[in-house]
Amino acid sequence: DGGITQSPKYLFRKEGQNVTLSCEQNLNHDAMYWYRQDPGQGLRLIYYSQIVNDFQKGDIAEGYSVSREKKESFPLTVTSAQKNPTAFYLCASSIPGNYEQYFGPGTRLTVT
Amino acid sequence: GDSVTQMEGPVTLSEEAFLTINCTYTATGYPSLFWYVQYPGEGLQLLLKATKADDKGSNKGFEATYRKETTSFHLEKGSVQVSDSAVYFCALMDTGRRALTFGSGTRLQVQP
Numbered sequence: 513d514g515g516i517t518q519s520p521k522y523l524f525r526k527e528g529q530n531v532t533l534s535c536e537q538n539l540n541h542d543a544m545y546w547y548r549q550d551p552g553q554g555l556r557l558i559y560y561s562q563i564v565n566d567f568q569k570g571d572i573a574e575g576y577s578v579s580r581e582k583k584e585s586f587p588l589t590v591t592s593a594q595k596n597p598t599a600f601y602l603c604a605s606s607i608p609g610n611y612e613q614y615f616g617p618g619t620r621l622t623v624t
Numbered sequence: 625g626d627s628v629t630q631m632e633g634p635v636t637l638s639e640e641a642f643l644t645i646n647c648t649y650t651a652t653g654y655p656s657l658f659w660y661v662q663y664p665g666e667g668l669q670l671l672l673k674a675t676k677a678d679d680k681g682s683n684k685g686f687e688a689t690y691r692k693e694t695t696s697f698h699l700e701k702g703s704v705q706v707s708d709s710a711v712y713f714c715a716l717m718d719t720g721r722r723a724l725t726f727g728s729g730t731r732l733q734v735q736p
Contacts, residue, residue, distance in 0.1 A: 518667075545723055554628070554713060554726035555668075562722065570723065602667055604724075611656045611675070611717040613724060615667035 514539045516616035518603050523621045525597075533588045533619045535603035542608050544586040548572060549600040549618075558601075561586055562608070590621065597623045626651040630714050630727035637704055637734050645699040645730045647688075647714035655716040657681075657690055657697040658724065662711045671699075671712070704734045 516537045525531045537544065543562050547555035557570030561580040575594025580586055586605075590597045600620050604613040631646040649657065656675045660668040672681030677692035686701045697714060714727040 516667075543722060547724075547726075552728070554728045555724070556726075557721075557723050560721060560723050568721070570721075604668075606722070608722075611722065612658075612670055612673065615660075615669070617667045618665075 516603060516605055516614055518601075518616040518619050521617065521619060523619055525621070525623050527623055528592045529623075530592060531590050531597075531621065531623075533590065533601055533603075533621070535586045535588065535616060536584055537586075537603075537605045537614075537616075538584060539605055539607075539614060540583070541605035541614070542583065543606045544580070545604040545606075545613065546570075546576075546578065546586070546588045547602045547604065549602060555602060558588065590623075597621060626655070626716060626718055626725045628714050628716055628725055628727035630712075630730050633711075633729075633731040635730060635732050637732070639706055639734055639736050640703045641734075643699070643701040643704045643708075643732065645712055645714075645732070647697045647699065647727060649695050649697065649714075649716050651695075651716055651718075651725075653719065654692065655719060657688070658715045658717070659686070659688055659697070659699050660713045660715060660726075662713065662729070664710075668713065704732070706734045706736055708732060709734045 546558040561567035603616040659671040674681040674690035715724040
């Protein structure tokens, strides 16, 4: 079955540690996105990539980094510079020219 | 910049009641509009979409019409079920970034 996988579903880290969230898709989509969701709020765009080896900052990129070395993968690193990293992180992908985005199941990150 | 405003929730209805969730937007040009649904602990699923003015998106008994004159995309369903209980997000596509701008979400609770 085609889809987007994010792992793990729950992640716990100590403050000051970097952590990498996985996002893999087998939909053959060129574009991939990372969003952050906080309780009672909508999703906010962290980073996006329209093509392999290229990515752009979204609205809240500070404290995060990404890479796009393969079409299928778009990992997100939450660095120690991110002041409030505890949140629900969602990855999405889409076909160029087709604006419908497909979402993964999300990773809930808790930093204490 | 682009923005989406949704009615605040939670919206609590009895089964078989009529549902309206209001959504208005501010954007340059005529963006594509979407409704996504999020069930507890899960990612987002596309519910319906409309890509131009006067288009009506529909799916699973839900409908929304793209109203250019009022910059609105209100979600409606004639008879809700307990299984419709979820958080509903209105979103528009930023044609430049090809990324979604979301409203804050509206929680719907349907009681038997």
